[in-house]
Amino acid sequence: MDAYLIHLGILACIYVLMTLAFNLSVGYAGLLNLGHVGLVAVGAYTSALTVRHLDWPVWLGIVAGSLLAMTAGAFLALPARKIKGDYYALLTLGFMFVMSAVLINWDSVTRGTLGVPGIPRPGGFQTNVMFLLLVVAITIATYFVLARIVNSPFGRALEAVRDDEEVAMALGKPVFRLRLVAMAVSGLIAGLAGALLAHFVQFISPNTFWLDQLVWVLAGMVIGGLASMPGAVVGSVLLFAISEPLRFLPIPSELVGPLRLMIFMAILLAFVLYRPKGLMGRAQLEG
Amino acid sequence: MEAFLQIAVNAVITAAVYALVASGLSFIYATTRVFHLAHGFVIAASAFVFWWFSTTGGYPWILSGFGACAVAVLLGFLMNEFVYEPLRARKTKGLGYLVATVALLMFGNAAILAVFGAQPRSLGIQTHVFDAAGVRISSLQIGIVLAAAFLLSALAAFIRFTRFGKAMRATADNEVMAEVLGIHTRRVRRLTFAIGSFLGGVAGILMALEFNADPTMGVMFAIKGFSAMVLGGVASMPGAVVGSLALASVEQAAVWFWGSSWRNAIAFVLLFIVLLCKPARGWKGLVVRG
Numbered sequence: 001m002d003a004y005l006i007h008l009g010i011l012a013c014i015y016v017l018m019t020l021a022f023n024l025s026v027g028y029a030g031l032l033n034l035g036h037v038g039l040v041a042v043g044a045y046t047s048a049l050t051v052r053h054l055d056w057p058v059w060l061g062i063v064a065g066s067l068l069a070m071t072a073g074a075f076l077a078l079p080a081r082k083i084k085g086d087y088y089a090l091l092t093l094g095f096m097f098v099m100s101a102v103l104i105n106w107d108s109v110t111r112g113t114l115g116v117p118g119i120p121r122p123g124g125f126q127t128n129v130m131f132l133l134l135v136v137a138i139t140i141a142t143y144f145v146l147a148r149i150v151n152s153p154f155g156r157a158l159e160a161v162r163d164d165e166e167v168a169m170a171l172g173k174p175v176f177r178l179r180l181v182a183m184a185v186s187g188l189i190a191g192l193a194g195a196l197l198a199h200f201v202q203f204i205s206p207n208t209f210w211l212d213q214l215v216w217v218l219a220g221m222v223i224g225g226l227a228s229m230p231g232a233v234v235g236s237v238l239l240f241a242i243s244e245p246l247r248f249l250p251i252p253s254e255l256v257g258p259l260r261l262m263i264f265m266a267i268l269l270a271f272v273l274y275r276p277k278g279l280m281g282r283a284q285l286e287g
Numbered sequence: 288m289e290a291f292l293q294i295a296v297n298a299v300i301t302a303a304v305y306a307l308v309a310s311g312l313s314f315i316y317a318t319t320r321v322f323h324l325a326h327g328f329v330i331a332a333s334a335f336v337f338w339w340f341s342t343t344g345g346y347p348w349i350l351s352g353f354g355a356c357a358v359a360v361l362l363g364f365l366m367n368e369f370v371y372e373p374l375r376a377r378k379t380k381g382l383g384y385l386v387a388t389v390a391l392l393m394f395g396n397a398a399i400l401a402v403f404g405a406q407p408r409s410l411g412i413q414t415h416v417f418d419a420a421g422v423r424i425s426s427l428q429i430g431i432v433l434a435a436a437f438l439l440s441a442l443a444a445f446i447r448f449t450r451f452g453k454a455m456r457a458t459a460d461n462e463v464m465a466e467v468l469g470i471h472t473r474r475v476r477r478l479t480f481a482i483g484s485f486l487g488g489v490a491g492i493l494m495a496l497e498f499n500a501d502p503t504m505g506v507m508f509a510i511k512g513f514s515a516m517v518l519g520g521v522a523s524m525p526g527a528v529v530g531s532l533a534l535a536s537v538e539q540a541a542v543w544f545w546g547s548s549w550r551n552a553i554a555f556v557l558l559f560i561v562l563l564c565k566p567a568r569g570w571k572g573l574v575v576r577g
Contacts, residue, residue: 070543082562083441085385086322089385090513090558091320093510097510097551098555098556101548101552132442211393215390218288218386218389222386254404255399255401259401262394265390265391268386269387273387276377278380
C-alpha cells in the first residue's frame, strides 16, 4: 500500500507541474493553449530519445527536453498576435494533433505507436522513494519560482494584458513580449513535467499524450480556478483523489478509463455552469 | 490522369459528409455564436445507434435511420437547453462556451467507449461498384453524395424561403434587434440546434454505412467540420461546402501520396496556413457571406 501511495504521489506531483504550467498560459496570460499536452510530449520524447539513442546523461536529457519544449511554447505564442479566442484554442489543439502525427509517423526514431520502452531513471533516484523526493523538491521549487514570477511586476502586466489587451497596449506594455515569455516559461515547465513522467514511468507512447491527458489538465485547472497558484495544486490533486478509488470498484478494467473521463467531464461542466471561477480562481473564462 | 480522377471522386464523396457536418456547425454558429464542437458527439452517437438498431435490433435501415436521427436531434436539443442556454443566461463569453463544448465532446466520447467498447463497428455492406475508365465508385457512394446534396439544398431553401428561416437570419444578423422585433430567439436557437443535429445525425449514418462506427470519429468530425467551416468562411452555407471540398481534396491527395496516417494532421496544417496568411482585415473564408 505504501508503495502504491508513493507511486501516486509521484504522478500527482507531475500532474501538478503540468497544471501549474497550464495555469500560467491560460490563467495568467489568457491564452487557452490546447496544445499544452503537445509541449509535454516534446519534453518527454526529447529526453527519452536523447538518453536512449544518443546516450546522453539523464539530467542532460531532461534539460534538453525542457528547453526544446520551451522553444515550442514560445513558438505557440507567435500566432497569438493575430489569432484570438476560440481560433487560438483550436489552432493550438492542432499543434497537439500534428505532434501526435509526427510521433506516430516518424517511427525510425520514435518507434511510432509502439512507444519508447526502457527509459532509464536518473542515477541515484532508482527507487520510487528517492524519485518521490526528487519530484516533490522540483514541484515545490517550481511553485515558488512561479509564485515569484506571477507576483512580480511582470505577472501584473501579464494579467493586465489578459484582462484588456488594448488598455495594456495603450499603457505601453509590451503585450507580445509578455505573452512570449509566459508561454516559454509554461513550455519549459510542461517539458520538465513530461521528461520527469518519461523517466518515472520508463515507457512513453503517442497515447500517453493525447486528449484524455489534455482534458484532465484542463479540468484540474478550471476546477482549481484560473490565475490561482494554490488552485492549480488543489484542482489537480482533487481530481487524483477522485479518480484513484475508481480502480477498486467492482467494474471491468476497460470501463475505468471512460468512467473516469465521464466523471471528470461532468465535474468540469458543472464548474463551468455553476462556478466558472473554480474553487479559488481570480479570473473568469473569457476570451 | 486516372489517379487524379480517382482522387477527385474520393474527395467529392468525403466532402459530401464533411459538408453536412460543417454546414450544421456553421448554421449553429450563425444563430447562437457557439463553436459547437460537441457536434462530433452527436455524429458518433448517431452512427453507433444506427449500427446497434440495424444489427442487434434487426430493424430495417429506414427505421434505424429514423431512430439514429431522433437520438441526434434529442442530444443537440438537450445540450442547447441544459448547457448553452444557462451559459447564455449568465452572459458567458467565448472561452466558457469552448470549455463547456470540449467537456461535452469528451464526455460523449467516453460514454460511447463505455457503452459500445473501443473497436470500430462495421455494418459490412456489399454494394455494386461501378468502374468507369479505371475510376471506381460504388452505388452507396453515389447515394451519399446525392443525399448530402439534397439535404443541403433543402436547408438552403428552408433558410431562404420560410418564415422561420427569415427569423433565423434575423437572429444571426442581430440578436437584440431580432428580439425587439418580437422574434422568439430562444425558440430559434432550439430549432437551429435540432436542424443542425439532424444534419450531423445523417452524416453519422452515412459514415456508418460507408466505413464504420468508430469511437474516435466524434473528435475527428468536430475537428474536420470546424476546419472546413473556417476554411470556407464562418456562418456561410456555400462557405461550408467549398471549405469541405477544399479540405477533402487536400486530404485525399495527401492520403493517396503519403498514406493515411497523416490524414488527421492535414486539416490543422491547412487551418494554420489559412489563419496565419489571412489578410489582417477580415478573412471571410473562401466564400464571402452573402
